[in-house]
Amino acid sequence: MSLKTSPVNIENPARAVSRPRPKPTLRDKYGDRVFNIAATSVLVLSILAVVYPLYFIVIASISDPNAVYEGKVWLFPSGVTTEGYERIFADSRIWNGLGNTVVYTVLGTVISVTTILCGAYALSRKDMPGRKILMLLFVITMFFDGGLITKYLVVRDLGMLDTVWAVVLPGAVGVWNLIIARSFFEHTVPNELREAAQMDGANDFTFFFKMVLPLSKPLIMLMIMVHVVAHWNSFFDALIFLNDDSKYPLQLVLRNILIQSDVSSSGTTGGDIESYAAAQRIAELTKYAMIVVSSLPLMIALPFMQKHFTKGAMIGAVK
Amino acid sequence: MSRIIPAGRRRPAAAPQPQRRISFSLRLKRILRAWQLYVLLAPAIIYILVFKYWPMYGVQIAFKNYNPVDGFTDSPWVGLTHFIRFVNSYQFGQVIGNTLWIALLGLLVAFPVPIILALLVNQLQSEKFKKFTQTVLYSPAFISTVVVVGIMFVVLSPRSGLVNNAIQLGGGEPIFFMGSAEWFRPIYVLSDVWQNAGFSMIVYLAALAGIDPALHDAAKVDGASKLQRIRHIDLPGIMPVITVLFILAIGNLLNVGFEKALLMQTPLNLSTSEIIQTYVYHAGLQQAQFSYSAAIGLFNSILNLALLLFFNSVARRANQSTLW
Numbered sequence: 001m002s003l004k005t006s007p008v009n010i011e012n013p014a015r016a017v018s019r020p021r022p023k024p025t026l027r028d029k030y031g032d033r034v035f036n037i038a039a040t041s042v043l044v045l046s047i048l049a050v051v052y053p054l055y056f057i058v059i060a061s062i063s064d065p066n067a068v069y070e071g072k073v074w075l076f077p078s079g080v081t082t083e084g085y086e087r088i089f090a091d092s093r094i095w096n097g098l099g100n101t102v103v104y105t106v107l108g109t110v111i112s113v114t115t116i117l118c119g120a121y122a123l124s125r126k127d128m129p130g131r132k133i134l135m136l137l138f139v140i141t142m143f144f145d146g147g148l149i150t151k152y153l154v155v156r157d158l159g160m161l162d163t164v165w166a167v168v169l170p171g172a173v174g175v176w177n178l179i180i181a182r183s184f185f186e187h188t189v190p191n192e193l194r195e196a197a198q199m200d201g202a203n204d205f206t207f208f209f210k211m212v213l214p215l216s217k218p219l220i221m222l223m224i225m226v227h228v229v230a231h232w233n234s235f236f237d238a239l240i241f242l243n244d245d246s247k248y249p250l251q252l253v254l255r256n257i258l259i260q261s262d263v264s265s266s267g268t269t270g271g272d273i274e275s276y277a278a279a280q281r282i283a284e285l286t287k288y289a290m291i292v293v294s295s296l297p298l299m300i301a302l303p304f305m306q307k308h309f310t311k312g313a314m315i316g317a318v319k
Numbered sequence: 320m321s322r323i324i325p326a327g328r329r330r331p332a333a334a335p336q337p338q339r340r341i342s343f344s345l346r347l348k349r350i351l352r353a354w355q356l357y358v359l360l361a362p363a364i365i366y367i368l369v370f371k372y373w374p375m376y377g378v379q380i381a382f383k384n385y386n387p388v389d390g391f392t393d394s395p396w397v398g399l400t401h402f403i404r405f406v407n408s409y410q411f412g413q414v415i416g417n418t419l420w421i422a423l424l425g426l427l428v429a430f431p432v433p434i435i436l437a438l439l440v441n442q443l444q445s446e447k448f449k450k451f452t453q454t455v456l457y458s459p460a461f462i463s464t465v466v467v468v469g470i471m472f473v474v475l476s477p478r479s480g481l482v483n484n485a486i487q488l489g490g491g492e493p494i495f496f497m498g499s500a501e502w503f504r505p506i507y508v509l510s511d512v513w514q515n516a517g518f519s520m521i522v523y524l525a526a527l528a529g530i531d532p533a534l535h536d537a538a539k540v541d542g543a544s545k546l547q548r549i550r551h552i553d554l555p556g557i558m559p560v561i562t563v564l565f566i567l568a569i570g571n572l573l574n575v576g577f578e579k580a581l582l583m584q585t586p587l588n589l590s591t592s593e594i595i596q597t598y599v600y601h602a603g604l605q606q607a608q609f610s611y612s613a614a615i616g617l618f619n620s621i622l623n624l625a626l627l628l629f630f631n632s633v634a635r636r637a638n639q640s641t642l643w
Binding site for chain 1: 346348349353355356357358359360361362363364367369370371372373374375376377378380383390391401411436439440442444451452453454455456458459461462463464465466468469470472473474476478479481484485487488512517521525544546570578581582596599600603604609612613616617619620623624627
């Protein structure tokens with residue numbers, strides 16, 4: 001990690017010297033100690049605020065729905081049941097949505113990353129004629145856009161409604177990512193390398209594919225991960241461009257079940273109030289389980305992705 | 320034309336750096352030699368032309384009565400009719416008010432939190448705890464908006480939700496958070512902080528890592544406390560990053576969080592949750608009033624752009640770093 005603050009060894013010599021307690025030392029030790037305690041407690045509280053809701057959902061997803069309903073679940077699950085998970089895995093909508101999401105994610109990531117890397121490299125070349133104007137063309141779109149309606153009409157006119165392309169293409173190139181990639185290339189690919197390669201007879205294509213890309217692994221990893229996460233989590237393009245629910249991605253299915261409480265397929269019809277209430281509680285249980293299932297893949301991948309995202313933030317900050 | 324060119328030619332001679340005049344044929348040769356770069360750039364260019372500039376061209380329907388047969392170009396002009404209709408509609412005040420409220424609250428609450436967190440995390444002594452805090456705080460950024468709103472619905476549920484269970488345990492009455500207009504804004508902003516503060520913190524941490532440690536050492540020798548060092552070294556050190564992110568946030572002020580607002584909407588909280596963008600969605604895509612809602616969208620974009628330009632010039636006048 002390169003996120004180091006002050007090197008620790010500055011403190012050490014001072015520690016070796018014995019400090020007389022009553023006299024104020026060179027540094028205001030008391031104030032600093034108060035600050036440390038305050039800072040640590042604020043951070044611990046923030047950690048709890050982030051973690052507890054997530055933890056609660058995990059334990060609620062395996063608890064007896066009646067116990068959750070009565071407010072008996074706080075720190076540990078009670079009356080462990082896997083019914084919520086069983087219901088999810090029996091629900092064909094979830095599987096279908098998951099399958100669609102995988103397709104959209106893979107296809108979308110390949111398209112976005114390829115387009116961004118190639119485009120950003122070209123824009124990073126200072127010897128490309130018209131570079132500034134072309135760059136401006138991209139930057140303008142960051143600050144002004146045609147809006148939702150005209151975008152929808154364009155996609156409709158292209159005949160993409162209800163197709164995979166409507167989910168994959170309209171958001172393919174983020175200009176911000178393009179700028180990050182461009183400044184990465186500007187900083188990591190020395191001009192001398194290109195000149196040397198050109199001497200040896202490499203043209204722009206061979207140089208880009210054989211030299212630049214192998215040099216840019218961290219960037220490629222970052223771009224892949226940014227897009228995998230974005231596609232995995234996106235629902236809005238699917239919401240406006242897709243009508244056919246067999247093409248819905250997982251997030252849209254989740255929205256319909258979690259938020260719009262469309263639990264139709266969890267198999268509850270009529271009956272007395274008691275069984276209706278029980279069914280309601282089971283539906284709630286299913287929701288907890290669903291939140292866990294849908295977030296788990298990214299949460300597991302998080303530790304592996306962290307270092308790349310931190311690097312990405314650095315590249316972004318350098319810009 | 321022919322008179323303008325010599326005038327233009329006179330300038331480079333007077334200017335300190337003489338502009339190189341490249342002959343047309345040489346320029347063409349350079350362009351042709353770089354054809355491979357243009358091929359690499361082509362997909363990205365085609366993308367923005369189709370999905371960014373074509374919609375921009377289509378914005379003209381805001382001044383027309385769009386009908387699918389005639390398309391963007393041939394639909395009849397109606398001038399400012401749609402804008403006037405929007406401004407006079409009974410929802411105008413409410414929608415604008417809601418949008419500004421959410422944007423302002425977001426700026427006042429959600430913008431400073433990551434900065435504070437980064438300053439605190441940066442002061443931690445233990446590298447391990449630092450890394451742990453970072454990872455935990457930014458993990459919610461990887462949860463989708465749909466799931467975050469889903470979590471809000473179950474955790475805040477009036478019948479069985481965690482929060483209401485706690486309220487009832489304390490002897491209070493359960494509150495129907497997601498179905499009440501007055502709770503929409505606090506829930507919206509707090510959940511935003513919960514989800515994104517940790518992730519935004521990383522940029523500031525990266526900036527803090529770039530501050531010369533010698534400054535801190537010198538300040539320590541001079542007897543500066545941690546708080547003083549934060550105020551006089553860390554904060555000024557990351558000020559450029561703060562300014563740029565602030566301007567960007569302003570530039571996106573009216574667009575942020577549209578998806579979440581849409582997800583959080585229930586028929587009961589519409590009076591505070593209907594913002595410009597969700598209104599565009601409802602009027603445009605659900606009721607197929609394409610021209611009317613395109614006009615509202617354009618209104619939104621222009622307002623945004625104006626805010627961006629305004630704050631960028633303020634930042635420039637204050638001699639801070641700017642976007643351009």
